[in-house]
Amino acid sequence: MFDKSTWIRLPRNVVIGHGVLGQTLDAVEELHLSGRPLVVSSPTPHAVAGEKVVDQFAAAGYDPAEIVIEEASFDAVQRVIAHAEDADAGFAIGVGGGKAIDITKMAADDLGLGFVSVPTAASHDGIVSGRGSVPEGDTRHSVAAEPPLAVVADTEILAEAPWRLTTAGCADIISNYTAVRDWELAHRLKNVPYSEYAGALSQMTAEMLVENADSIKRNLEESSWIVVKALVSSGVAMSIAGSSRPASGAEHLFSHQLDRIAPGAALHGHQVGVGAIMTEYLHSGPNGRWRDVRDALGALGAPTTAEDLGIDRETVIEALTTAHEIRDRYTILGDGMSEEAAIEAATVTGVV
Ligand SMILES: NC(=O)c1ccc[n+]([C@@H]2O[C@H](COP(=O)([O-])OP(=O)(O)OC[C@H]3O[C@@H](n4cnc5c(N)ncnc54)[C@H](O)[C@@H]3O)[C@@H](O)[C@H]2O)c1
Ligand SMILES: O=P(O)(O)OC[C@@H](O)CO
Ligand SMILES: [Zn+2]
Secondary structure, three states, rough: OOOOOOOOOOEEEEEOOOOHHHHHHHHHOOOOOEEEEEEEEEEHHHHHHHHHHHHHHHHHOOOEEEEEOOOHHHHHHHHHHHHHHHHHHEEEEEEEHHHHHHHHHHHHHHOOEEEEEEOOOOOOOOOOOEEEEEEEEEEEEEEEEEOEEEEEEEEHHHHHHHHHHHHHHHHHHOOOHHHHHHHHHHHHOOOOOHHHHHHHHHHHHHHHHHHHHOOOOOOOOOHHHHHHHHHHHHHHHHHHHOOOOOHOOHHHHHHHHHHHOOOOOOOOHHHHHHHHHHHHHHHOOOOOOOHHHHHHHHHHOOOOOHHHHOOOHHHHHHHHHHHOOOOOOOOOOOOOOOOOHHHHHHHHHHOO
C-alpha cells in the first residue's frame, strides 16, 4: 500500500509592489483572521514600517498590540509568546529582517496563531519559509515554524533600505547552488530524502537571479522586485522540501559558525555567499564553478573575501574546520576539514 503523506504549507496572499504596505489590512482581512493583531518587529523596522502597520489596524478598529525585540534567540521567542498571551492576540504580524520574522513565526507556531510576514529588507529567504533559525550555545536550530498566511513586501521600503541588505539577499539566493549540491550529495551518500521539485526550484531561482544581475542596481526599485521574488521562490522551495535543505548547505554551516566565533561581523547573506565560493571549490575542484559563484557575487556587489566580510584569515580557517559540528546535516564538509585543506580552499579561491 502507498502510505506516504506530506504537507506543503504555502502562503495564500503574496502581495509585492510599490506602496503595498498600505494594503496589509486588506491582505489580512481577506484571510478571515479574527482577534487582536500582535505586531512584532525590531527597532529600525518598527520605525520604518511597524508603526504604520499598527496605525493601519488601529484606524480600522483592531486595537493592535506591539512588541519590539532586539535579537534572534529562544528568549526573544518566549517574550513574544508571553506578550501575545497577555494581549490575547488573535494573529501575529512580523515586520523586519530575518531575525524579527523568524521570531514571529516561531512564536506564532507555539501559540497556534496565524502569521503574516512583512519584510522590510530583501536580505534573506526566510520571508516565506516555514522554518525558523535560531542559535543556541554551540549549535544552530532550524525548526519547523508557522509559515506565513500572507506576505506583504513593499518594494518602496525594500528599495530604501541600505543597499547591503539587498546584496545580502542576492547572496543568500546564490548560495542555493551549493546548498542543492550538498543536498544531492547527502541523498547519494546518506540516503537523506531529496525532493526533485524543491531542488530544481531552488537552483532555478539562483540561475534566474544571476541571469538578471544586470538589472539589479542600487537606487533602482525594480531590483528589490527581482530580489524579493527570488527570495519568495526560495522560501517556497523550503516549504516543498519541509526543511531548509534546498537553501542551506555547508556554506550556511560556515556562516552559522562565524556567527558564533565572530558575532555581528557581517550579514547572514554575505557570509553564506563567501562560504559558497569555498564550498563550490570543494565540490568541483580548482577548475570548477567557484569562479562563477565568486563573479556573480562580485557583479552584484556582495562580498567575496574575508576582508570584505571584516573577518581575519584565522577566523575563516577556524569556521571552515569546525562548521561540520554545527548541526547534524551531511554536506561536502563530511566529518570535517583538516586545517591544511581549509587553508588551501580559502587561499586558492582568494577568500584569504
Ligand atoms: N527561517 C529561514 O528560512 C531563514 C532564511 C534566511 C535567513 N534566516 C535568518 O535571518 C537572519 C538574517 O536576516 P537579516 O540579514 O535580515 O538580519 P536582521 O534581521 O538582523 O536584519 C539586518 C539589519 O537590517 C536592519 N533593517 C531591516 N530592515 C531595514 C530597513 N528597511 N532599513 C534599515 N535597516 C533595516 C535590521 O534592523 C538589522 O539591523 C539570520 O538570523 C538567519 O539565520 C532565516
Ligand atoms: O536552516 P538554516 O541553515 O538556518 O537556513 C535557513 C536559511 O538561512 C536558508 O537560506
Ligand atoms: Zn540563508
